[in-house]
Amino acid sequence: MAHHNPKHRPDPYVEDGFFIPSVPIPDPKKTDEYRWYHAFSAMRTIARNPLESFNEEQYEAPISQYELFGTPFSVINDPNLIKHCFVDNRGNYKFSEIRQRVLRAVIGDGLISAEGEKWTHARRAMSPMFTPRNVKTFAQVMKTTTEREMPNFLEKDGIIEIANPMAALTYLVLSDTLFSGEIQREQHQVLKDVSTALTYVGRPDPLDMLKAPHWMPRLTRLRGLKAVKNLRGMIRELTEDRKKRLQNGEDLPDDFLSRLLLVGDADTAPFSDRDIEDHVLAFIGAGHETTARALSWLFYLLSNDDQSLARLEAEVDALDMDATPPETWGEHLPFTLACFEETMRLFPPAPFIAREAINEDTKNGITIPPRSVLFLNTWQLHRHKTLWDKPDAFMPDRFLGQAREAIGRFQYLPFGVGERVCIGQRFALQEAVILIALLARHYRFEYAGEGVPWPKLRITIQPENGMPMRVRRRRKASLGKAG
Numbered sequence: 513m514a515h516h517n518p519k520h521r522p523d524p525y526v527e528d529g530f531f532i533p534s535v536p537i538p539d540p541k542k543t544d545e546y547r548w549y550h551a552f553s554a555m556r557t558i559a560r561n562p563l564e565s566f567n568e569e570q571y572e573a574p575i576s577q578y579e580l581f582g583t584p585f586s587v588i589n590d591p592n593l594i595k596h597c598f599v600d601n602r603g604n605y606k607f608s609e610i611r612q613r614v615l616r617a618v619i620g621d622g623l624i625s626a627e628g629e630k631w632t633h634a635r636r637a638m639s640p641m642f643t644p645r646n647v648k649t650f651a652q653v654m655k656t657t658t659e660r661e662m663p664n665f666l667e668k669d670g671i672i673e674i675a676n677p678m679a680a681l682t683y684l685v686l687s688d689t690l691f692s693g694e695i696q697r698e699q700h701q702v703l704k705d706v707s708t709a710l711t712y713v714g715r716p717d718p719l720d721m722l723k724a725p726h727w728m729p730r731l732t733r734l735r736g737l738k739a740v741k742n743l744r745g746m747i748r749e750l751t752e753d754r755k756k757r758l759q760n761g762e763d764l765p766d767d768f769l770s771r772l773l774l775v776g777d778a779d780t781a782p783f784s785d786r787d788i789e790d791h792v793l794a795f796i797g798a799g800h801e802t803t804a805r806a807l808s809w810l811f812y813l814l815s816n817d818d819q820s821l822a823r824l825e826a827e828v829d830a831l832d833m834d835a836t837p838p839e840t841w842g843e844h845l846p847f848t849l850a851c852f853e854e855t856m857r858l859f860p861p862a863p864f865i866a867r868e869a870i871n872e873d874t875k876n877g878i879t880i881p882p883r884s885v886l887f888l889n890t891w892q893l894h895r896h897k898t899l900w901d902k903p904d905a906f907m908p909d910r911f912l913g914q915a916r917e918a919i920g921r922f923q924y925l926p927f928g929v930g931e932r933v934c935i936g937q938r939f940a941l942q943e944a945v946i947l948i949a950l951l952a953r954h955y956r957f958e959y960a961g962e963g964v965p966w967p968k969l970r971i972t973i974q975p976e977n978g979m980p981m982r983v984r985r986r987r988k989a990s991l992g993k994a995g
């Protein structure tokens with residue numbers, strides 16, 4: 513085993529026929545060895561890339577506990593413990609201060625960060641939009657938008673940065689489904705602002721870790737805030753416009769934004785303008801980058817695994833895309849869905865789920881001290897040695913048939929768990945299947961970077977120096993229907 517060196521980047525390799533992407537080697541140091549003198553270097557690593565700060569214990573033990581500058585941390589990697597903290601005894605856990613500081617600075621009381629009565633009210637008002645039945649009504653738009661847009665972003669000569677077309681496509685799908693296509697004026701600038709906001713805002717600032725007061729400017733965040741201001745301006749304009757149309761008695765499109773505007777009756781209070789702005793921003797932030805990142809990693813993994821690529825292409829080629837309603841594609845494309853789920857196991861788009869313990873909590877002889885930060889870290893959970901066979905290998909078959917059934921309910925959690933579970937989970941899975949099917953049917957992606965796409969955590973998991981890809985048009989696609 514190589515000596516631990518966070519800067520060392522192992523080459524990806526193939527073992528027993530399975531592709532193993534390059535990821536940070538865990539630090540063999542145990543977490544209880546983190547004393548103050550170690551804390552500074554740990555903090556530097558965390559600021560650079562939290563994935564490089566994880567240690568071996570976290571991939572082997574049910575819990576790993578340590579203290580950084582007086583704050584106790586508990587990283588839980590045991591399905592029973594996760595169930596206990598996020599479901600059975602969830603009243604004892606609130607959002608951690610670190611999480612809220614980072615998010616609140618940007619999205620205020622948007623659904624992701626709202627708490628208490630504000631959250632209950634908003635989640636109840638929005639849930640009907642995300643029921644299985646309602647999500648199906650978005651499928652046709654997802655397909656039409658992708659078919660219309662993918663050539664614009666993918667049919668370019670040479671090598672392209674794959675994150676861009678993926679984010680553009682998922683953004684346009686979000687815009688066309690939830691906002692009837694009305695949040696895409698100056699599309700290019702909007703995409704840039706969203707990406708800047710996520711990059712700069714998603715960085716854990718050392719001042720946050722030290723719990724510095726709010727008024728101290730976080731230098732890592734200034735550029736992000738400018739982008740957020742632009743986005744807020746766009747949302748405000750659109751909301752004003754809808755309100756005017758409403759006042760003039762015009763019909764509004766029946767979409768997410770209109771429904772937010774129309775909330776409010778005898779039992780439910782309406783949303784304020786500020787609330788609507790926060791919620792829309794939260795959905796822009798949460799609703800496309802995550803899916804786009806997973807798609808980029810998926811095509812990277814497939815470009816290194818000929819066998820899985822061939823199986824996936826055969827499956828999507830066999831589907832009659834014109835005759836089969838897109839809301840049912842998932843049922844016809846089990847291997848495609850399995851590839852997506854396996855990608856989210858290895859590269860969970862939003863792997864840091866943080867809470868804070870209110871009182872001391874004890875379960876199975878493990879004690880979580882009061883005021884400790886609780887991390888559900890799906891990067892570790894999904895690669896935990898006691899839970900997975902060949903944890904680092906890309907093996908889509910894990911998510912098929914009986915193997916799928918053997919995966920525990922609290923062992924695979926790309927969408928989080930408990931009452932704050934992702935509201936867009938079904939939306940994202942349906943969208944991913946439709947996008948992958950259309951993309952793989954028409955194109956083949958080949959990784960064209962010099963080195964490895966080194967995973968780095970910034971809210972989502974991003975390849976450090978991007979993910980350059982060569983996009984080839986598949987011959988079959990130009991003939992229309994697969995034969």
Ligand code: HEM
Nearest residue numbers: 623624798799802803861862926927928932934935936940
């Ligand atoms: C592959 C794609 C996605 C992944 C991996 C993902 C992951 C997550 C996770 C882990 C959480 C929980 C965070 C926590 O407990 O702290 C979450 C919450 C949330 N997600 Fe997603 N998400 C995805 C797609 C979407 C989409 C498409 C939408 C909207 C259409 C969306 C909207 C939200 C919202 C609004 C919340 C906050 C829910 C609440 O607190 O009540 N997400 N997501």
